[in-house]
Amino acid sequence: MTGEEFVPHSYGMQIETLGDAWYHDARLWMACAYGKREGLKTIRECWYRKDLDLETLICTRGRDFPLAMLATRLRCPRCGSRQIRVVWNFPTLDKRNSAAAGPKGRG
Numbered sequence: 064m065t066g067e068e069f070v071p072h073s074y075g076m077q078i079e080t081l082g083d084a085w086y087h088d089a090r091l092w093m094a095c096a097y098g099k100r101e102g103l104k105t106i107r108e109c110w111y112r113k114d115l116d117l118e119t120l121i122c123t124r125g126r127d128f129p130l131a132m133l134a135t136r137l138r139c140p141r142c143g144s145r146q147i148r149v150v151w152n153f154p155t156l157d158k159r160n161s162a163a164a165g166p167k168g169r170g
């Protein structure tokens with residue numbers, strides 16, 4: 064656990080826990096990364112993707128749960144892989160940074 068994999072440094076502020084992310088009205092989804100790093104055999108990539116509900120996560124994990132650990136607790140329901148990427152979106156901070164963004168984002 065290095066903590067280097069996910070910290071949204073680019074926003075210039077520390078958002079380390081689910082509670083922090085909730086405060087900033089964050090959206091998130093998970094994406095299965097299965098199939099990307101098997102060097103020898105060719106396997107089909109899974110590409111499962113699912114929007115996650117931050118509020119529900121806080122109810123189950125608690126406000127102080129570190130964002131960096133979230134991916135390690137998730138599993139792909141389609142292929143069972145633990146290679147899960149968690150993608151965060153901070154609409155309120157994005158608005159500040161890029162006023163020209165569309166209303167529905169780029170997905």
Ligand SMILES: [Zn+2]
Nearest residue numbers: 095109139142
């Ligand atoms: Zn999968």
